[in-house]
Amino acid sequence: MTSDKVDEVIEKARAEGRKKLLEHEAYDVLRVYDLPVPKAGLAKEANDAVRLAEEIGYPVVLKIVSPDIVHKSDVGGVKVGLKTAEEVKEGFNSILGSVKEKAPDARVVGVLVQEMVPEGLEVIVGSTRDPTFGPVLMFGLGGIFVEVLKDVSFRIAPVTKYDAETMLTEIKAAKILDGYRGTPPRDKKALVDIIVKLSKFMEDHELVTDVDLNPIMSFEEGKGAKIADARVLIKI
Ligand code: ADP
Ligand code: MG
Numbered sequence: 334m335t336s337d338k339v340d341e342v343i344e345k346a347r348a349e350g351r352k353k354l355l356e357h358e359a360y361d362v363l364r365v366y367d368l369p370v371p372k373a374g375l376a377k378e379a380n381d382a383v384r385l386a387e388e389i390g391y392p393v394v395l396k397i398v399s400p401d402i403v404h405k406s407d408v409g410g411v412k413v414g415l416k417t418a419e420e421v422k423e424g425f426n427s428i429l430g431s432v433k434e435k436a437p438d439a440r441v442v443g444v445l446v447q448e449m450v451p452e453g454l455e456v457i458v459g460s461t462r463d464p465t466f467g468p469v470l471m472f473g474l475g476g477i478f479v480e481v482l483k484d485v486s487f488r489i490a491p492v493t494k495y496d497a498e499t500m501l502t503e504i505k506a507a508k509i510l511d512g513y514r515g516t517p518p519r520d521k522k523a524l525v526d527i528i529v530k531l532s533k534f535m536e537d538h539e540l541v542t543d544v545d546l547n548p549i550m551s552f553e554e555g556k557g558a559k560i561a562d563a564r565v566l567i568k569i
Contacts, residue, residue, distance in 0.1 A: 336537060339365050343540050347569050351400045356445050359563040362538075366530045368546075369523070369559045373447040379425040383418045385446040392416045392449040394561075395424045397432050401439040403564070408435040414449060421446070450561045453550030454509065454519055458527050460490075460535045460544045468535035470528055472500045474509060475548045482506075492532035497525040510551075517553035524551060524558055542566045 339362045346354055354362065360370040372389045375398060376382035386393045397410030405411050409431030412424040425444055432439060455475030460468050466489045473485035486503035488496050501510060501521055512518040527549065535541060543566040551558045 336365060338362075339538060343538065343567055346567060347540070349400075350569060352566055352569050353400055353403075354565040354567065355398050355400065355442060356396065356563060357398070359565040360560075362565065363534070363560070363563060366534045368527060368530050368534075369557060370563070371448040371450055371559060371561060373445050375443045376425065376446050377443045379422045382425045382444055382446050383421050386415070386418070386421045389446060389448050393421065394447040394449050395421065395428055396445040396447060397428055398442040398445050399432070399436075399439045400442070402432070402436055408432050408439075447561075450550045450559045451552070453552045453558070454516075455548035456524060456551045456558075457485075457545070457547045458524070458531055458549060459546065460531055462535065462539075462542045463489075468532065470497075470500070470532050470535075472497075472524070472528060473504060474506050478504075478506055479547075488532075490532040490536050492528055494525055494529055497528035497532075500528060501525065519551045520554050520557055524549070527558060527560075540567050542568055 342358050342362050357373055357375050360373055364370050374385040376385055392414045395412045397405050402408060410428055415421050415424050428444055457473045457475050457479055459471040463469050468490035470488050470490060470492050471485050473479040478484045484505045486500040488500055510519045510521060545564040546560050547562055549558050549560050
């Protein structure tokens with residue numbers, strides 16, 4: 334896909350009156366910028382889900398795909414670590430059942446079958462387009478670090494490699510990235526690379542208002558990082 338393809342995906346969503354790219358669309362546009370997205374495919378039926386899981390390789394993750402659902406786990410829309418065809422079939426039906434009960438009005442496009450990303454340190458990279466300053470990039474550690482402690486750092490785009498390196502050092506919990514109590518230091522280069530590429534993506538595509546990569550699994554030094562969830566919002 335080229336950068337034109339990114340615009341095509343965005344225009345299709347706008348034509349359908351959607352302010353949010355579906356998760357697989359989000360991966361398609363981020364992949365154009367060489368961001369580390371997981372393997373994934375959209376299933377409409379349980380049998381499709383099993384076929385995709387076999388292509389991707391077990392274990393897999395299943396997720397509800399709906400333009401109306403922002404927090405998928407809140408409505409029972411995420412199942413991780415499914416290891417067999419049987420578990421995938423069950424997971425598929427259980428997700429649809431739970432979403433029907435907890436978000437009865439949500440339109441359901443299908444279920445995303447996704448590569449299970451190995452455990453890592455969960456970090457977040459995000460961007461919001463400020464009306465005055467343009468794209469602002471954010472970095473933080475996942476979970477309570479962001480949600481409770483608001484321990485994040487910011488930069489206005491364009492974010493250079495040097496800026497991104499500094500962002501990693503500016504959070505209060507920066508030491509965790511260097512390893513603690515026997516946990517290894519993280520691959521900071523891979524995180525810097527994600528921030529710089531997301532900055533470029535935001536600069537190139539003015540219709541994108543927000544991107545939230547939450548979580549990104551950050552692996553030990555030399556082993557990279559991988560995005561496990563992506564939300565891309567657009568202007569309509
Ligand atoms: P949401 O943020 O909409 O509730 P996520 O896609 O972030 O849903 O999934 C919820 C949690 O499940 C993530 O924070 C992560 O811990 C885990 N998770 C999601 N996708 C994967 C994946 N592909 N591999 C491993 N863990 C995952
Ligand atoms: Mg998430």
